[in-house]
Amino acid sequence: MENEFVLDAACKGFPLAGKPCSLTELGERGWNLLDDTLSYPVATLRRSALTHNLAWMQDFVQRKGVALAPHGKTTMSPELFRMQLQAGAWGLTFANVHQLRVGLAAGAQRAIIANQLVSDADLDGLDGLLRQYPQARVWFLVDSLAQLARLADWGLRRQNKRCWDVLLELGIAAYRTGCRTHEQALTLAQAMAHSEVVCLGGVECYEGGLGRCDSAHDIEAVSALVRSVQTLVQQLDDQNLWGNQEVLLSAGGSAVFDLVIPMLKLQVKSRPVQGVLRSGCYVTHDHWNYARYLKLVETREGLSASLQPALEVWAMVQSVPEPGLAILSAGRRDLSYDQCMPMPVRWAAKGQSGTDALKATPDSWQVKTLSDQHAHMVFAPDGVWPQVGDRVALGISHPCTTFDKWRWMALIEEDGRISGAISTHF
Incomplete structure (x- = not known):
């Protein structure tokens, strides 16, 4: 700090x-x-394990042609954040504004808040951090017209004309946040394209809830999500709903991170795409849960160790x-x-x-x-x-x-x- x-x-x-x-x-x-x-x-x-893991994951994303923004909530350690950034991480990911503060102080220039911001306190806080760190670029998630309305209302009440960088979240039925259908997502994207309070930078999803530590199941489930994102991204591109010259596509928990790489490498006709993987637990790994998932990753990737x-x-x-x-x-x-x-x-x-x-x-x-x-x-x-x-x-x-x-x-x-x-x- x-x-x-x-x-x-x-x-x-x-x-x-x-x-x-x-x-x-x-x-x-x-x-x-x-x-x-x-x-x-x-x-x-x-x-020795930390050093190995930092190098291994950076090599993995470079070979796959994507960027890494590891989730800082795993460690909330500025020393480890700096190690990750020095190893080549594109940015960092956080769950809330409090966590973001620690990451920006540690030197992050790009950050994704992989969550919806709704409250005045969080929007006030993010606005203040962006003023304190004017070189930083921060995206957060939007998944509803109701949230978009709250962002507009905050701007009116605060007399603040800030335009937020956001990613549209596509969710999973019966799971966490995110638009449940393409129709919802497309309607929201159209509203964002006509809004003065947000700039639609790309699409985000989280595949972690689909993993069962069974390769056959996990491949099928995550591949279906990848196809769904691909369809949505194409629809958004056809209607020219992006707010930036580069499109961000982001996903990636720490269990089946290899299976979302095809999504992160999707291309659109209108502009370049930056895929961003958000896995965070790799830095220390563990002795059971992620270890058993990793054995399947090693098999799928043809690796003897990772x-x-x-x-x-x-x-x-x-x-x-x-x-x-x-x-x-x-x-x-x-x-x-x-x-x-x-x-x-x-x-x-x-x-x-x-x-x-x-x-x-x-x-x-x-x-x-x-x-x-x-x-x-x-x-x-x-x-x-x-x-x-x-x-x-x-x-x-x-x-x-x-x-x-x-x-x-x-x-x-x-x-x-x-x-x-x-x-x-x-």
Whole structure:
């Protein structure tokens, strides 16, 4: 953000006795994840995996001939935003004006708010940000005549003649926002073309609700959406309803992002098209939900490997109260659990540090339930027993709902050395 983030005892995971420092200064402390300097639980990002994922996704979109505007809601981290932009991202995507503020402060010059703006507070806020960052270009979504009327009413009441950059959203039946039919979308586009308060820059959709982690189903469902968008885009082009000299076409969650590439590469007769993919979770990936979808992406793309999980939350074994049960010092307040329980992926015995200390967890170690502050991990009594003081890395599913539980995360090297940190701003 505008002021450098300071790590101190107010930040969960930072030692109470530790001297406050900036994110960059943390790497100069000489601390190691396994020297027990930090207070468990502690959220970490493996730097090597981050670096790999940034390069892999940028290479993917370049090969496909589209642009990348990763969804910032995943991490809400200005440090990670800057890494994504420096790696070549065209822009960033956000869900609301509050998130946009963080992205613009981090240096984004282009942004998509993949949501409808309706309230006075949001329109006032966006207007103010565009005045503060006059070089920035920001698009948001419109999906109804009612919303268009509210935009016009805001302009009248504020005596503000701003013309908003917008994308028309085509939705999915029984799912989230967006026009449900071509007729609705075409009527709305015609109204926007005659409006002085919006400039229709392109078409947006979100395919994530169609994914079932079944390639046959997902290909058919997403391809149908792509064809629907193609038909609408052609209708809009035939009637010359665009407001800009370039058309933006945008889609792309983090599960079946490869299947929307044909939509992003659609062409129109009247002007150039810029396809923009919005996948955000790639930067850290995960250990289950997106990992299983990615295996299908690898098969469809003929890849042997792709993204790597970077995010882990480390906890300490604080009690082994009975055979087959260990209690870890991390719970619902520290980890995502909306899609599945966290998964023990690595561990280090108490008192051990360095690369050799890190081992893969036994297969029988599994988190069965979470309390607010505890993970209940079962294990085979006839196998390796976790001991009080051992450290366990918990892999997660759905990084979005782990990031929002932390104000900072440590960047770690493969030997556990802490080389820096990132902040979050939810």
